[in-house]
Amino acid sequence: MLTPPADRSIDDRRAAADQYNVRNLHPHVRFGTASDRYAGWIGQIYPEDPYATRLSTRTRKLAGQSFEERQVPIESVRFYFQHFDVLELDFTFYRPLLEDGESSPNYFVLSNYLDHAPDDARFLLKAPQKFFARTLRRGGDFVENPDFLDAEGYVETFHEPAVELLGDQLDGLIFQQEYQRVADSPSPEANVERLDDFFSALPSDAQYHLELRSEHLLADPYFDWLDERGLGHVFSHWTWLPAIRKQWSMCGERFTASNDQVVARLLTPRDMKYADAYATAYPFDAPVAELSETQQAHDMVLDATALAFQAEAQNATLNIIANNRAWGNAPDLVRTIAHRILDEEKRRQ
Numbered sequence: 319m320l321t322p323p324a325d326r327s328i329d330d331r332r333a334a335a336d337q338y339n340v341r342n343l344h345p346h347v348r349f350g351t352a353s354d355r356y357a358g359w360i361g362q363i364y365p366e367d368p369y370a371t372r373l374s375t376r377t378r379k380l381a382g383q384s385f386e387e388r389q390v391p392i393e394s395v396r397f398y399f400q401h402f403d404v405l406e407l408d409f410t411f412y413r414p415l416l417e418d419g420e421s422s423p424n425y426f427v428l429s430n431y432l433d434h435a436p437d438d439a440r441f442l443l444k445a446p447q448k449f450f451a452r453t454l455r456r457g458g459d460f461v462e463n464p465d466f467l468d469a470e471g472y473v474e475t476f477h478e479p480a481v482e483l484l485g486d487q488l489d490g491l492i493f494q495q496e497y498q499r500v501a502d503s504p505s506p507e508a509n510v511e512r513l514d515d516f517f518s519a520l521p522s523d524a525q526y527h528l529e530l531r532s533e534h535l536l537a538d539p540y541f542d543w544l545d546e547r548g549l550g551h552v553f554s555h556w557t558w559l560p561a562i563r564k565q566w567s568m569c570g571e572r573f574t575a576s577n578d579q580v581v582a583r584l585l586t587p588r589d590m591k592y593a594d595a596y597a598t599a600y601p602f603d604a605p606v607a608e609l610s611e612t613q614q615a616h617d618m619v620l621d622a623t624a625l626a627f628q629a630e631a632q633n634a635t636l637n638i639i640a641n642n643r644a645w646g647n648a649p650d651l652v653r654t655i656a657h658r659i660l661d662e663e664k665r666r667q
Contacts, residue, residue, distance in 0.1 A: 326342075328660050328663060328664050331343050331656075331660060332657065332660050335653050335656040335657055335660070336653065338362050338363060338401050338649045338650075338652070338653055339400065339401050340401065340402065340403070340652055340653070340656045341399075341400075341401065341402065341403050342403070343656050343659065343660070344626065344630075344659055344660075344663070345630075346626060346629045346630040346633075346634065346635055346636060347626045347629065347635070347636050347638060347659060348403035348404045348440075348635060348636070348637045348638070349402050349403055349404070349637075349638050349640070349652045349655075349656065350402045350403060350404035350405050350406055350442070350637060350638070350639050350640075351402065351405065351406065351639060351640050351641070351648040351649070351652070352406045352408055352583065352585070352639050352640070352641040352648070353406070353407070353408055353409075353641075354394075354395060354398050354405055355389040355390050355391075355392065355394065356388075356389070356390075356602050356603075356642065356648075357369075357373050357388035357389060357390055357601075358388075358601050358602035358603030358604075358642075358647065359390075359602070359603070359647075359648075359649060360390070362647075362649045362650075363397060363398060363401050363649055364390050364394050364397050364398075365397065369390045369391070369394060372390070372391055373388045373389060373390060374388070374389050374391070375387065375388050375389070376389075380592075380593040380596055380597065381593035381594075381597070383593075383597060385596070385597075385600055388601075392427070392430045392431055392434060393434045394434075395431055395434050395435045395439070396434055396435065396436060399435060399436050399438075399439045401649070402652070403440065403637075404440045404441065404442060404489060404637050404639075405439070405440075405441055405442070406441075406442040406443075406444070406492070406583075406639045407428070407431065407441055407442070407443050407444070408444045409424060409427060410424055410428070410443050410444050410445070410446060410476070410480075411444040411445070411446060411447050411494065412424075412446070412447065413446065413448075414446045414448060414475035414476045415428065415475060415476050415479040415480060415483075416474065416475040416476070416479055417475065421479075425479060425483075428480075428483055428484075429483060432483060432484065432487070435487070439487055440487055440488075440489045441484060441487055441488055441489060442489055442490050442491075442492055442527075442581065442637065442639070443480055443484075443488065443490075443491050443492070444491075444492045444493075444494060445472070445476060445491050445492065445493045445494075446472070446475075446476055447494070447496075448463070448465050448471075449465055449466070449467065449468055449469075449471060449472040449476070450466070450467070450493045450494065450495055451463050451466065451495060451496050452466055452495070452496065452498065452503070453496065467512060467513075467515070467516040469515075469516050469519035469520060470519075472520070473519075473520065473521065477491075477520065477521060477524070478521075480524075481521075481523055481524060488524060489525070489579065489637070490524065490525040490526070490527050490550070490575075490577075490579060490581065490637075491524050491525070491526050491527065492527045492528075492529060492552060492581065492583075493526060493527070493528050493529065494529045494531070494552075495528075495529065495530050495531060495532075496531060497531040497532055497557075497558050498531075498532045498535070499532075500532075500534050503532060503534070503535065506534070506535050506537035506538075506539050506540055507539050509535050509540065510539050510540055510543045513528075513543070514543060514547070517547060517549065518547075525550065525575055525576065525577045525579055526549050526550065527549070527550035527551070527552050527575065527579075527581045528544065528549055528550065528551065528552060529552035529554050529583065531554070531556060531558060531559060532558075533558070533559060533560055536560075536565070536568050536569075537568075538570075541568070541569045541570055541572075541574065544569075544574040545572065545574040548574065548575060548576025548577075549574060549575065549576075550573070550574055550575030550579065550580060550581060551565070551569055551573075551574055552581045552582070552583055553565050553566070553580070553581070553582040553583070553625060554582075554583045554585060555582075555583070555584045555585060555586070555588065555618050555621070555644060556583070556585045556586055556588070557585075557586050557587075557588060557589065557590060557591060557592065557595075558588075558589075559588070561588065561617060561618075561621060562582065562618070562621035562622070562625060563617075563621045563624065566621075566624075566625065566628070571628070572632075573628075573629070573632055573634045575634075578632075578633065578634040578635060579634070579635050579637060580625070580629055580634050580635065580636045580637065581637045581639065582622055582625055582636060582637065582638050582639065583639045583641070584618060584622065584638070584639065584640050584641060584644045584645075584651065585641045585643060585644055586641070586643045586644055587609060587612070587614055587615070587643075587644065588614060592643070595609070595643040595644070596643055598643075598646070599642045599643045599644075599645070599646045599647075602642040602646065602647055602648070603647060604646055604647050604650065605645055605646040605647050605650045605651070606645070606646030606647075609643075609644065609645050609646050610645045610646055610650070610651070610654075615644075615645065618644065619651075619654055619655050619658050620658070622638055622655050622658075623655060623658045623659050623662055626638070626659050627659075627662065638652070638655060640652045640655075
């Protein structure tokens with residue numbers, strides 16, 4: 319459990335938040351971001367010297383547009399953890415850590431992070447889609463995934479090396495499943511049955527958090543099963559999911575993870591596709607009015623704040639993970655939520 323030092327007043331914590339330093343802002347809240355190496359954060363999270371002259375670039379194509387992504391080196395993670403409590407790494411979503419019995423490129427990337435992160439750094443890792451997606455995009459079409467819910471393959475190629483590498487620095491594993499239409503998915507009961515076969519076969523040495531992106535699957539049998547298994551529901555602010563406040567009602571106003579950790583991921587505006595949110599937020603160096611100054615954005619901040627105080631009431635710890643696409647700039651989104659939490663804390667005194 320995080321505990322702000324007794325001599326840190328609300329005003330002290332507010333001044334720190336203005337500098338994007340939200341570590342230990344509240345005893346039941348930890349802040350982090352989804353990925354970390356954005357050049358747009360230079361001057362906020364990363365110093366100009368030496369990173370302004372040490373950028374790597376790659377071109378990304380989305381919906382017929384090309385974007386130049388500029389990244390600071392992995393070693394910058396030491397500055398990241400001067401500002402944030404936790405980091406979600408999502409590159410592991412696209413590739414396991416072992417392939418054909420050998421270390422994959424992702425294994426070496428993760429090792430590089432650990433070489434430069436401070437000892438008190440904490441990570442959330444996304445599990446590979448290879449083992450949790452029903453379908454995968456191949457050649458422009460979606461095809462059935464032959465490795466879906468392959469527990470043995472998951473444990474061998476991802477879980478065991480991840481736990482071995484991270485040890486106590488691994489705070490949880492996030493399983494994200496793609497959106498499915500009602501006609502193309504099982505019933506909530508059948509879905510739970512299949513998921514239970516998978517998770518009952520996994521080791522108990524890590525906390526699992528599930529993000530199902532299909533509202534019709536977020537039914538009572540699912541949340542009851544999460545509670546029984548001690549698995550966490552990811553409160554996700556995402557394109558086709560209901561608002562977090564509705565998810566809170568749907569889950570029976572309870573947290574289900576056995577380690578009392580909660581994950582909230584603030585990813586994209588609701589009803590806005592990934593490519594549109596990305597293009598609007600790019601180059602991720604400042605809040606964008608079309609994203610940050612809307613009623614929906616205001617509600618997202620309030621929902622995250624309310625969830626923080628629900629965590630306090632239930633003696634849980636909320637991990638708030640911000641994404642550039644939800645706001646234009648993830649550090650500014652975190653700063654905004656931090657101030658709102660401090661406002662509420664002051665009001666309750």
